[in-house]
Amino acid sequence: MKTELLTAAETKRAGEILRSGGLVAFPTETVYGLGADARNADAVRRIFAAKGRPADNPLIVHIARMEQLDELVTAVPKKAKALMERFWSGPLTLIFDKSDLVPDVTSGGLRTVAVRMPSHPVARELLLAADCPVAAPSANLSGRPSPTTFAHVRADMEGRIEGIIDGGSCEVGVESTVLDVRGDTPWLLRPGGITKEMIEEIVGEVRCQFAVSEEGKPSAPGMKYRHYAPKAPLTVVRGSFDGYLKTLHGKIGILVTDEEEYGEEYVVQRLGSDPNEQAMRLFSCLRAFDDAGVTEIAAKDVGEDGISLAVRNRLYKAAGNRVITYDKD
Ligand code: TXA
Ligand code: MG
Secondary structure: OOOEEEOOOOHHHHHHHHHOOOOEEEOOOOOOEEEEEOOOHHHHHHHHHHHOOOOOOOOEEEOOOOHHHHHHEOOOOHHHHHHHHHHOOOOEEEEEEEOOOOOOOOOOOOOEEEEEOOOOHHHHHHHHHHOOOEEOOEOOOOOOOOOOOHHHHHHHHOOOOOEEEOOOOOOOOOOOEEEEOOOOOOEEEEOOOOOHHHHHHHHOOOEEOOOEOOOOOEOOHHHHOOOOOOOOOEEEEEEOHHHHHOOOOOOEEEEEOOOOOOOOOOEEEEOOOOHHHHHHHHHHHHHHHHHHOOOEEEEEOOOOOOOHHHHHHHHHHHOOOOEEEEOOO
8 A cells, every 4th residue: 555645734634534434643642543434334434454363452532623522422421621721732642431422342342431632733633624523542553652643653654544644752751641540549540741740739639540459450451462562582680780780691672761881792772860851752762773784782771650540651661571670789
């Protein structure tokens, strides 16, 4: 398939592609999305095929106008209203009970639907041009790090979809916060750009459920899959980082937030010291290790306040939860 490479000024053309059942990758403030008309089951099925994504992992539906929400859901809880007022448009996805307009393939067979209103101007223009709700997972091949640049999307999707819009680099860099507000106490299913602290300021206590729930069932269905992974095995290191490096052999990639010097034998990727910058750079750094062909990656651990919780969550997933504490120098 020939993929049309579109500029940010060509959202009208991209909207036509979506309306006719095609797939278009587009920039959002978080990461690039791979969009299809959320109401069109055949189009949405093609998203799963293009990504190689398991069919029971539900998609987020993107909207540009508040009225679009009413068609997609059967009820809007009070807490959801307060959060939407404060944080939409922006990187917050909310879970609602779904209406019949949402096909099962879009919601991964669930009776709920995830909805978000992106703030990126190109995403908004595209949604208005398409004039339909747009289902869009991150525009990466399943299992690869989410794309935060046009080049990342081309590397994964060119030849597999009808169009890609070039919108430059994504500002937030990690995917949206996913929150289930249907019950009394909201559940945070995926940490992201709208932090737990910011949400608690509006609606009070929030419980975290990123990994596996008490019944052993993954809460956000996407959480059970290997995600964000670079090709080489990655280990998150606490304690003596330099001591741990001495135990490694081969072409070693190291991922750090500091300015320290490391030997020339290492492939070094720096996230920077500012948490927002770390979020913005994380997926690019992971892809850079793939391009450099490293055989193993060691990463220094990050914090868990504010957006760092999202960075840590993605980093641990990239590591397949291999987090070690190394004592020897
Ligand atoms: O920032 C983002 O959210 C990006 C951009 C493109 O908007 N999209 C994104 O989509 O990250 P995706 O498909 O990579 O991640 C969607 C997450 C998955 O963890 C999925 O399981 C969860 O949202 N999700 C979707 N629908 C759900 C539902 N009904 N209930 C619980 N979790 C849901
Ligand atoms: Mg994804």
